[in-house]
Amino acid sequence: MIDASSGTGLTAFRIAVPEADLDDLRIRLARTRWPDELPDTGWAFGAPLAYVQELAGYWATSYDWRVHEARLNAYPQYLTEIDGQRVHFIHAPSPVADALPLVLTHGWPGSVAEFLDVIDPLRDPGAHGGDPADSFHVVIPSIPGFGFSGPTRERGWDPARIGAAWGELMQRIGYPRYGAHGTDWGTRISRALAVRHPDRLAGLHLTTLSTAAARGPADADEFPDLDTDERAKFAESARRTAAFSDQEFGYGAIQSTRPQTLAYSLTDSPTGQLAWLVEKFRAWTDSEDYPEEVIDRDHMLTNVMIYWLTGTANSSARLYYETLFAPGEPGSAMPWARSEEPCTVPTGFAVFPRDTFLPLRRLAERTNNIVRWTEFEHGGHFSAMEQPGCLVEDLREFFRPLRCPGAASTRPAS
Helix, strand or coil, X not given: CCCCCCCCCCEEECCCCCXXXXXXXXXXXXXXXXXXXXXXXXXXXXXXXXXXXXXXXXXXXXXXXHHHHHHHHCCCEEEEEECCEEXXXXXXXXXXXXXXXXXXXXXXXXXXXXXXXXXXXXXXHHHHCCCHHHCEEEEEECCCCCHHHCCCCCCCCCHHHHHHHHHHHHHHHCCCCEEEEECXXXXXXXXXXXXXXXXXXXXXXXXXXXXXXXXXXXXXHHCCCCCHHHHHHHHHHHHHHXXXXXXXXXXXXXXXXXXXXXXXXXXXXXXXXXXXXXXXXXXXXXXXXXXXXXXXXXXXXXXXXXXXXXXXXXXXXXXHHHHHCCCCCCCCCCHHHCCCCCEEEEEEEXXXXXXXXXXXXXXXXXXXXXXXXXXXXXXXCCHHHHCHHHHHHHHHHHHHHHCXXXXXXXXXXX
């Protein structure tokens, strides 16, 4: 366990939201000024009025923050300052002393709550039908600007800087060697960590391939030996990337260019914050009509609550702007999709079919040392919430041969 008084710069932290903040939330929800809506449009124009009204009503009258606050507080949490920025993290050590440390990094519109269903199976597999030898000491930081690590107070917090901060964080906790897992922005942050400290990383596990979004149909021509199935995947990847750019990326264009303007409405209106985030939970999950088909409603609302209660709609959106305008980076319609630095750390990839993009192994292998590639039948962008069992098992199997220092950097792909 961390000794918060040992001079490490780590301070114990518990979430304790004032009751007045919860009362204010309920009043604001009750006083929502609702927009009009065209008939029979479904989700085509965005989150449907009837759905958001029902969900906001549930949030105000049935959702119990205290239950979920207690669930978060069941795990030790800490604050520290790195490079002038407050950083919050959950630290859930394993009962197995020599477990492998593992840092999990969320993205947008996620939070540390995104990983709640995987913490115990990872830290104590013996109590969840697994082998204790697969145990992890779990570390889950809030990205600077997100939740209890927010807001950011200066320019420059892009994925490279955050990756460097994670390296410092793991050193402060006392973990010289560890694994990393990332999704969404957590992919870029985890890769930045691995590129900066390849000697410290036992392995890198990802669910989002950032280069996939930037590549077009011509990519297939770079690989003359593609079989029929691979060519079909390249075509499907190009189709989905184009559809995302044309139909889904409006949120990212705003957050990459004018986050401050957007922040006034999201910070003032909980219903606005709710609709802004929940629309993505529906669009990016393996659901058809409503995100609750695959994600527990209260779990989803807990993610929304963290943004609302901490007032970090603005600072979390700034990650898009900071990445788009990072020094030395040319502009891009999709700032996380630029070409990547090569990463030599052994890398595993878990592909969930309804994620925003279709990752392609041939592309991943150009800049990553891919040693495991797993394709699942179900699941979308929020794998830890939608398919926690699959994610946990893939993490266990990927890291199993990499736990010991000096483990082989490559092995037959699974």
